[in-house]
Amino acid sequence: MSSRIFQNVIIQMKDAVDRTIGVVDEQGFVVASSELAMLYEFDGSERPVSTGTRTYYALYSPGAKFDYAAFTEGTDALSRTICAISAVAFNEAKNNYEEKHNKAAFIKNIISDNILPGDVYVRAKELHFVTDEPRCVLLVRQMENPDVAAVEAIQRLFPDRQKDFVLNINETDIVLVKSLPSAYCPEEILKVARSIETTLMEELGIKSVIGVSTNARHLRELADKYKEAQVAIEVGRVFESDKTIINYESLGLGRIIYQLPTTLCEMFLNEVFKKNPIETLDEDTLETINRFFENNLNVSETSRKLYVHRNTLVYRLEKIKKMTGLDLREFDHAIVFKVAMMVKQYLDSLGAKY
Numbered sequence: 001m002s003s004r005i006f007q008n009v010i011i012q013m014k015d016a017v018d019r020t021i022g023v024v025d026e027q028g029f030v031v032a033s034s035e036l037a038m039l040y041e042f043d044g045s046e047r048p049v050s051t052g053t054r055t056y057y058a059l060y061s062p063g064a065k066f067d068y069a070a071f072t073e074g075t076d077a078l079s080r081t082i083c084a085i086s087a088v089a090f091n092e093a094k095n096n097y098e099e100k101h102n103k104a105a106f107i108k109n110i111i112s113d114n115i116l117p118g119d120v121y122v123r124a125k126e127l128h129f130v131t132d133e134p135r136c137v138l139l140v141r142q143m144e145n146p147d148v149a150a151v152e153a154i155q156r157l158f159p160d161r162q163k164d165f166v167l168n169i170n171e172t173d174i175v176l177v178k179s180l181p182s183a184y185c186p187e188e189i190l191k192v193a194r195s196i197e198t199t200l201m202e203e204l205g206i207k208s209v210i211g212v213s214t215n216a217r218h219l220r221e222l223a224d225k226y227k228e229a230q231v232a233i234e235v236g237r238v239f240e241s242d243k244t245i246i247n248y249e250s251l252g253l254g255r256i257i258y259q260l261p262t263t264l265c266e267m268f269l270n271e272v273f274k275k276n277p278i279e280t281l282d283e284d285t286l287e288t289i290n291r292f293f294e295n296n297l298n299v300s301e302t303s304r305k306l307y308v309h310r311n312t313l314v315y316r317l318e319k320i321k322k323m324t325g326l327d328l329r330e331f332d333h334a335i336v337f338k339v340a341m342m343v344k345q346y347l348d349s350l351g352a353k354y
Contacts, residue, residue, distance in 0.1 A: 005097045006032035006068075009089050020073035021086050023059070031068070055079045057087040059094055068094065103127050107165045107177050110219060111137065111226040120220050129219065133163075134180040136189050137213040137222060139173060139229035140196055146172045147204050154196055175229075177222060183215055186247075193245045209233055212247045231255065238349045239342060253339060257346050265343045272340045276323050288316050289328065289337070297334055 006023045013021060014034045022033030055075055059068040070090050072083035106123055109115040115123065124131050142150060151168045154176060158164035163179040178192055193210045200206040211232030213225035228248040236246035239254035248255070257265070269278065281289075288306065292313075295301040303313040317328055326333040 003031040005093050006090055009086075009093050010034050013086065013089065017072075017082050019079065019082065021082065022071050023090055024056070024069050024071060026067050055083040057083045059087055059091050103129065103162065104165050104167060107222065108167045108175075110222045111167070111175065111177070113223050117220055124219055131219045132217060134183045135216045135219075135222065135225075136178050136180055136192075137216070137225040137229045138176040138178060138189075138193055138196070139169075139211040139213075139226070139233060140176065140200070141209045141211070141233055142172045142174075142200070143207045143209055145206065147206060149204060150174060150200055150206060153199055153203050157195055157199060175226065180215060183217065189247075190245065197244060208244065209236065210245045211236070212245065214248055231258065234258065238346055253342055254346075257339075257342055260343075262347060262350060265347055268343055269340060269347075272326075272336060273324060275325050278324075278340065278344055280323060281320070285316065285320060288313070289320065289341070292317070292328055293334070293338055297329060297331070299329070 003023075010021060010023075010032055020033065020035045022035070023031050025031050053073065053075065055072045057070045059070060068090070070083055070087040072079045072086060074082075106115075106127060106129070110120060121131070123129075140150075140154065148168075151166060151174055154174060155161075155166045158166060158176065158178070160179075165175075165177040167175040167177070169175055176192075176196070178189070181188065189212060193212060197208055197210060200208050211229035213228035213232070216222050216225045232246040232248040232251065235251050235254045235258045236243055238258070239251075240246055251258075288302075291306055292299075292302045295305060299313055299317075300310060303310045306313065321327045324337070326337050328334045328337055
């Protein structure tokens, strides 16, 4: 940290006080002062300490160990007051400086779109940041009884805070920006996601859903990757509710449907189901359709899985054809029906009616 930050505060304060003020580091060396050539070894007490001819007050950042102390010439009550007030000013300047030059804060500004693209290069250079290292964004959403301790639990899994960044977004969401060994390592990413899920459940009893982005090749891509992780969770909630780790790359049709306007979705359903709305299909019929799709439109395999005679299944498929005008044994018709079911599922998740 630059001693100029402390020196600027001293310059502003020295005319308001009639005695020497300054800052020493953890080794006792004076890093800023209204007078030069001062030295004292201080143990980092959390209250003003008078010793010799001076009073000292430790400066702290949240969660940090002692690294600096304010000092004032004199040991009387006024000196202690001046020292305490000086410490407040120094602490504020110190924290503002660290926030401005903190890598985690920098990453959070990027994913939140709070920094201009052109400034990313400048700030990355100031922080000695590798800009083109492959990274992945994982959004961890706590589903039940969110706990602030979840951030610390995840941080313990990834202790290298110069490369991996755990960011608290809100009460339920935590983001991990993970440095990757290579541009393509899906197994490594899946391992990371599973370790987070397991840790939160075993240590805190928290169920979570994790959205995984595609890989970023550059720092400036992190904002888009964060959005991908958000979309993964939202689309997964609709189309893959049984999964707890959802990869953006595997969303398929669900991702496309999620981005469509609801009016277009409603129009599509009305066009597909001209004869009868999809609600006319009962639960047993829908189960038959889902199993038929799961078994790649194979009549024999589907009938075996449903424990019904092959002719019974054919009868059901004929009934569906009469009701909807779509023969699910034909590939093109099956695709249209599958998409229509997903569109209906999406609208239901929004509470929309068509």
